[in-house]
Each structure stands twice: as structure tokens, then as C-alpha cells.
Amino acid sequence: MLPSIRTDLPGPKAAELIARDHAVLSPSYTRDYPLVVESASGAIVTDVDGNRFLDMNAGIAVVATGHCHPRVVAAIQAQAAKLIHMSGTDFYYENMVQLAEKLARLAPGESPRRVFFGNSGAEAMEAAMKLAKFKTGRDKFIAFFGAFHGRTQGALSLTGSKTVQRQGFGPLIPGVTHIPYANCYRCAYGQRVETCKVECVQVLEQQLFKTILPAEEVAAIVVEPVQGEGGYVVPPRKFFDELTAVARRHGILLIADEVQCGMGRTGRMFASAHFGFEPDILATAKGIASGLPLSATIARADLMTWPPGAHASTFGGNPVAIAASLVTIELLEEELLANAAAVGGQMLERLRAWPGRYSRVGDVRGLGLMIGIEFVKDQATRERDPELRNALVQRMFHKGVLVLGAGPNSIRLCPPLVLNAEQASFALDSLESSLNELN
Ligand SMILES: Cc1ncc(COP(=O)(O)O)c(C=O)c1O
Numbered sequence: 001m002l003p004s005i006r007t008d009l010p011g012p013k014a015a016e017l018i019a020r021d022h023a024v025l026s027p028s029y030t031r032d033y034p035l036v037v038e039s040a041s042g043a044i045v046t047d048v049d050g051n052r053f054l055d056m057n058a059g060i061a062v063v064a065t066g067h068c069h070p071r072v073v074a075a076i077q078a079q080a081a082k083l084i085h086m087s088g089t090d091f092y093y094e095n096m097v098q099l100a101e102k103l104a105r106l107a108p109g110e111s112p113r114r115v116f117f118g119n120s121g122a123e124a125m126e127a128a129m130k131l132a133k134f135k136t137g138r139d140k141f142i143a144f145f146g147a148f149h150g151r152t153q154g155a156l157s158l159t160g161s162k163t164v165q166r167q168g169f170g171p172l173i174p175g176v177t178h179i180p181y182a183n184c185y186r187c188a189y190g191q192r193v194e195t196c197k198v199e200c201v202q203v204l205e206q207q208l209f210k211t212i213l214p215a216e217e218v219a220a221i222v223v224e225p226v227q228g229e230g231g232y233v234v235p236p237r238k239f240f241d242e243l244t245a246v247a248r249r250h251g252i253l254l255i256a257d258e259v260q261c262g263m264g265r266t267g268r269m270f271a272s273a274h275f276g277f278e279p280d281i282l283a284t285a286k287g288i289a290s291g292l293p294l295s296a297t298i299a300r301a302d303l304m305t306w307p308p309g310a311h312a313s314t315f316g317g318n319p320v321a322i323a324a325s326l327v328t329i330e331l332l333e334e335e336l337l338a339n340a341a342a343v344g345g346q347m348l349e350r351l352r353a354w355p356g357r358y359s360r361v362g363d364v365r366g367l368g369l370m371i372g373i374e375f376v377k378d379q380a381t382r383e384r385d386p387e388l389r390n391a392l393v394q395r396m397f398h399k400g401v402l403v404l405g406a407g408p409n410s411i412r413l414c415p416p417l418v419l420n421a422e423q424a425s426f427a428l429d430s431l432e433s434s435l436n437e438l439n
Contacts, residue, residue, distance in 0.1 A: 232372025
């Protein structure tokens with residue numbers, strides 16, 4: 001199915017609801033365009049005025065199996081009729097064990113794993129941070145500029161994305177040092193791929209650990225295997241090899257935040273697998289349960305040794321969310337990992353020609369159905385073009401294609417992993433015509 005726009009946007013019913021929303025909801029929400037959703041199925045979203053949109057956001061990389069996949073809906077309905085809540089913190093139930101067994105098996109690395117369940121990406125990161133502090137007896141963290149790890153006070157301390165997310169909320173937890181991420185299109189050390197010596201990791205031993213940050217005080221390095229909110233940035237494999245070597249030399253743990261890049265989006269269950277990266281602790285959420293709130297912090301079993309009461313959550317590991325997650329993983333393994341790799345691969349192949357054809361497309365990068373397109377004013381200077389990016393997002397909405405930005409001047413494509421080739425072509429045709437119209 002493809003988009004169909006029949007009213008001005010927003011339509012009359014959408015405009016009415018938006019006015020009510022604005023009177024009563026927190027103004028901190030970030031709505032880029034006036035989409036008021038009525039229902040959704042697969043990769044298609046229908047608004048309250050009957051307009052149909054192609055969803056290239058998947059509820060911000062959440063509905064991996066598409067909206068309301070019939071098998072996910074059936075699993076939710078069956079579980080809701082049987083047991084909605086019991087609190088896995090205090091009691092046992094089988095599907096919580098089943099999902100933990102599955103995730104422990106799927107996590108990258110050979111050593112046994114244990115799992116802690118929460119309800120959101122930020123909670124998964126909080127658990128990861130607390131576990132790293134608890135286990136190492138150290139209290140410092142290293143994170144990256146451009147990173148997004150969530151908005152609770154701990155996760156926010158790691159986030160290095162936009163000042164509006166931090167302004168007015170200090171002091172955050174002390175002891176987090178941010179360094180530049182492995183963004184080869186915009187190397188902070190002025191290197192080119194051919195000359196790179198992984199300076200973005202060398203800086204740790206050559207500068208940081210000698211000047212302001214004693215290595216023996218660092219509990220963990222926190223890294224997104226593909227940086228999400230920062231612009232869908234894909235690092236080279238050697239970044240992870242070097243990071244691992246440095247961490248091991250200094251007894252520092254590695255925390256992978258796979259909240260956005262995990263659960264099949266990149267064509268592998270976890271993005272870390274693309275790089276042979278084996279983090280000590282891995283956080284996942286978003287795509288894990290096709291839209292029900294659930295997160296998991298998966299750690300090496302020898303690390304997750306905290307005692308009863310050290311960490312818990314009333315709702316974490318809710319049985320209905322877990323039922324949705326078990327089916328989500330089945331669907332990923334049966335067909336959607338392969339679809340993400342195949343359709344994402346086709347899209348990337350087409351997109352990789354764009355910098356040669358469009359002077360304002362600076363960089364195209366991605367893995368599977370996690371694709372970023374960076375817009376610039378000039379390919380030689382690489383000056384960012386946030387105005388063009390923002391205009392494209394709006395124009396795409398009016399063409400019936402839902403996309404969002406990532407980073408200051410990139411568009412991210414993170415559709416449901418059920419996206420088919422026809423829908424993928426439609427999205428790229430629309431982006432190409434929008435680009436031509438705005439050029
Ligand atoms: C990489 C990453 N980590 C953590 C989070 C926070 O997740 P949540 O909004 O579920 O707390 C996000 C959300 O966008 C994310 O992209």
C-alpha cells in the first residue's frame with residue numbers, strides 16, 4: 001500500500017485535536033509536523049482525516065514488525081486475557097524467563113549473560129550505569145558527543161546531543177567525559193579514511209588518561225554502535241577493535257547502547273555484530289516489543305551479581321510486553337532481519353549515487369534499514385544545511401511520507417522492517433523529487 005493525501009494538512013479533524021493537545025499537554029514534546037494518527041498497519045499510517053502516509057520512522061525506530069502486526073496483536077490479546085501484571089521484581093512467571101533466555105542467547109559474545117528488564121531506553125541505560133559502578137567500584141564514564149542515551153538524570157549525563165536537553169537540569173551526575181565519536185565524514189582529528197589511525201580512540205590513552213581522567217576511576221565507556229540521534233553515523237570496525245583494546249588494558253567496561261540500532265534494524269539482531277564488537281553490557285529497548293514499553297539490560301553473567309533489592313522496577317518485564325517481544329523476535333528471525341538487509345541494501349545502493357548527482361547531498365551511510373542522509377551547502381566545505389533538511393522533512397510530509405531528522409542536518413530513514421521494495425522506492429522517489437523542487 002502507498003500514501004494518499006486527500007485534505008490540506010493538517011485536515012480539519014487533525015487541526016481540532018492539535019488545538020486541544022496544545023492546551024493541555026507538556027510543551028516539551030517535539031512535534032515536527034501536524035500528524036494526528038487514527039490507525040496504522042504495516043508501514044502505513046492513517047490520520048484522523050483519512051489521509052494515508054508511508055511511515056519511514058516506525059514510531060522512532062520502534063515498530064520493527066510494522067504497525068499492529070497480526071501475530072503481535074494476537075499475542076498481546078491472548079496474554080492480556082491471561083495475566084496482565086504481577087511484577088517480575090517480586091514474583092516469577094514463565095514468559096519473563098523465556099525472553100531472558102532468548103536475549104541471553106542472542107547477545108553478541110560467547111560468555112553467559114543475565115538480563116534485567118525495564119520499560120524504556122533510558123531505564124536500560126540507568127541499569128547499565130548502575131551495574132558498571134557497582135561492579136567496578138569506579139564512578140566515572142566516557143561517552144561521545146552526538147550521543148543520545150535518554151533523558152533521566154543518569155542517562156542525560158551521558159547524552160551529548162543538544163543543549164536544550166540539558167539546559168536548566170544541572171547539576172547532572174558528575175564524572176562523565178565526552179569525546180568525539182568516530183564520524184569519518186567529519187573527523188574531529190582532520191583525518192581521512194586512508195590516513196586514519198583511530199585518533200578518536202587514541203585520545204583516551206594519549207591525552208585523557210594522562211591529564212584529566214585517571215583510567216582507574218573509569219567504570220565504563222558508553223557507545224552507540226551506530227550513532228542514532230547524532231545523525232545515523234556508522235563507525236569503521238577498527239574503532240570498536242581499538243576501543244575494546246583500551247578498555248581491556250584498563251579494566252574499563254564497555255556498554256553498548258543498542259536502543260535505536262538494535263533488534264534487527266541493521267539487518268543483524270544487534271548492530272554490534274557487524275563490527276565483531278562484544279560489549280560487556282548491552283542496552284536494548286525501542287524495537288524489542290513492537291511498540292509495547294519494554295527494555296532489557298543484558299550483561300555478562302559474571303558482572304550481574306548485584307544482590308536482591310540493588311535494582312528493580314515494578315513494571316519492568318511486564319507479561320504483555322514480553323508476549324509481544326517473544327513474537328517480535330520470532331518474526332525478526334523468520335523473515336524481517338533478511339528483509340531489513342535486502343530492502344535496506346537496495347535503498348543504500350540507490351542512495352550512494354546521490355552525492356555524485358546532488359551537490360547538496362554530502363554523505364549517505366547506513367546498515368540495513370537504518371539509513372542517514374546528510375545535507376550540506378557545499379560538498380567541498382561540508383558546511384551543514386539544516387534549513388534544507390528541515391524543508392525536506394516538511395515537504396515529504398505533504399507528499400505523504402513521514403521522515404524525521406537526526407543530528408543537525410541529516411534525515412534518518414528507520415522504517416518498519418516490513419517495508420517492501422515498492423514502498424522503499426516510493427520513499428526515495430519522493431525524497432528525490434523534494435530535493436529537485438527545493439534545489
Ligand atoms: C540510542 C538511544 N538510547 C536511549 C534512548 C532513550 O530511550 P527512551 O526514550 O525509551 O528512554 C534513545 C531514544 O531515542 C536512543 O536513541
